[in-house]
Amino acid sequence: MQLPQELTICLGAPVCDTGATVMEQGANSDHSAQSGPRDRSPQTYRNVVITDQMAADAIQRYVSSRFCCSSSTGEELVIKELTQIPLYRYRLESFTETRHNEKTSKPYTGQRIDGPDRGDPPQLWDIVVQTPNMFHEGSKRLPLPHSAVVKECHKCQGRKRCKCTGCGGSGQFRCRCSSRQRSKNKRCHACSGSGRRRCSKCSGRGRKVCASCKGEGRLLHYQQLNVSWKTLQSEFLSKPPAQESTFPLSLLQKVSGEVILKDDDMMLHPPATSAESSETANAFETVFQDHRKSCGSSCHILRQRKTVEVIPVARVQYEYRGQILSSHVYGREHRVYAKRNPNVLFCGCSVM
Template sequence: MSLFISAYPPPSAPPANMFGNVPGYEDIMSGGGGYLPPPMPLEPIAPPQPGPTPDNWNIPSMSEDEAREAFKSYVSAQCCYRSGPAEDGVITNTEPSNTYRYRLETFTESRLTEWATKPHEGEPADFYTETAPRPWEVQATPPNLFTNHTQEIRVPYTASIKDCHSCHATGTMPCEECHGNGYKQCWVCNGSGSKSDENCSHCNGTGKDRCSECNSHGTKDCETCKGKRQLLTYIKLKVEWTNNMEDHVVEQNSGLTADLKSVTGKELFKNSQYLLYPLIGFPNPVIAEASQRLVTEHQSKYAQNSRILQQRQTVELIPITKVNYKWKVQRISCRGRSVSDSGV
């Protein structure tokens, strides 16, 4: 077996001087980076205005017909359930036990920067041809409100062309599979050239097998520059729009143990503006308290390293009704919930 010594110098990490000094981006040049706090507004932002306080929140209750249809739908979805109680049972009374879900959404924009490289494919170097815009000055295309989205942008006037540090501008690297030889040990004869006292028919007695990874060249295109020999280095800006959503479901006393966070409710109220004011005058004080707590927490938490673009709060009614009915002289109590006007 022959020992192969590569004539290629080992690949290196990007040198510190590979990236230039760009005003406004000193944090990533010192090894920092990460999320950048938004700049302070030029003018003070007006405080959030109080939201509406409707006199009638229009809280509906489940009718007898709705209860019966919900019961039928539930029975038909179960295996081996008889339809008699649902069809023939006599509803004696209904007891509403409604509960509510409060939802707060805070739509934010966050920005972070980092140095990036790509194979140079003829792009012009614009480094220092003009002053690079600061991270929050770069134009980005936002999505629709309350929609998660990510956009990566090459910051203008930060691009320069450098020799590839991995292959030292050769465009190639030794094949790792054959260690740059172009051939591997024959797997049939284990490199001996013979098998059963005869020449190995697979390698014709050479003991070598062509390397399929590099097509016997011994080298492959450099993974870093893709054979281009040079890299375009630039500052990459990552813009993230995130809809930060949080729910609060009021505890209810109907005895129902289902997960109400996933249930569809009836929308009673919704409003949206730049910064929200907590709800005032809602009949259930727990909802008002949840609104006060979440609005305060969101505005404090998300304004640190992101820009709040819009907030939206919603109150939904989750109708829960206890239905008492008689069937074959026996009095039966059935607890259930209505989901989008159906279901038990």
């Protein structure tokens, strides 16, 4: 049985001759709200059909890697029936920007103060922040205009130095030399027999430069705007036909397919049921709502991207050593799934 090397994806056509469900060809990746109408002409996509030869080679590799078989396995394996059951992976990505303010401070070294006397601090989303490339995550921190004020350092009360926490301000601490050493008149090299050692943290001064103000005595308090960009991503797979319900969909997470639709815009809308099945439309609607709920008043969706990928899957019935067997070949990597390992594949030798 010979199958075509290519699969044509055309708008509105429910089934192609190969048995593969077809889908609408959408806009390309740089489509925007201001662009013209989408190109809805039929498109041809390669690598979405598994041929007899592809299936035979994949099963031969699978058998050879798991069982003790001779090199003639490929000659003994004959494809009897191959049914295309391509499945689809749907992905929605939402590129979000999140903003929030937090109080912070730094040592005041005489720099210009942008305080409330210059005006009221702007609202959270009134500040213009340069956005990175879409769907590239990152973060940025910048001071909120007109929010700065200078105050005395709360830790050292403006003294610029604080009591050393290592020695409690005494500049020394008890040496750990043992009483046995002292009873034998053995002088400790660390304390020279005095029993007290100079604190190394403050060099014996008892006070250290304030860690908060770095010895300046004053702090510049201000509001800091924290901006982060992240991509929310959700994906789901189309369900196989009822007769293929035993095929584990989790296997498709480890293989690739071919992208047949990629659409991105400022804000996408759930697909219409006329273009896709009602089950797919409902799943997309749920994903859209989940992304919107994830973004509250402090988070905005800047752009969304929808991707549809077709993953080739084929059920293969083949004859091997006089028995009719069945397996699935899936993904562009042509991996093989066999629900049961047939006894006919064993050659009688033990595998350690």
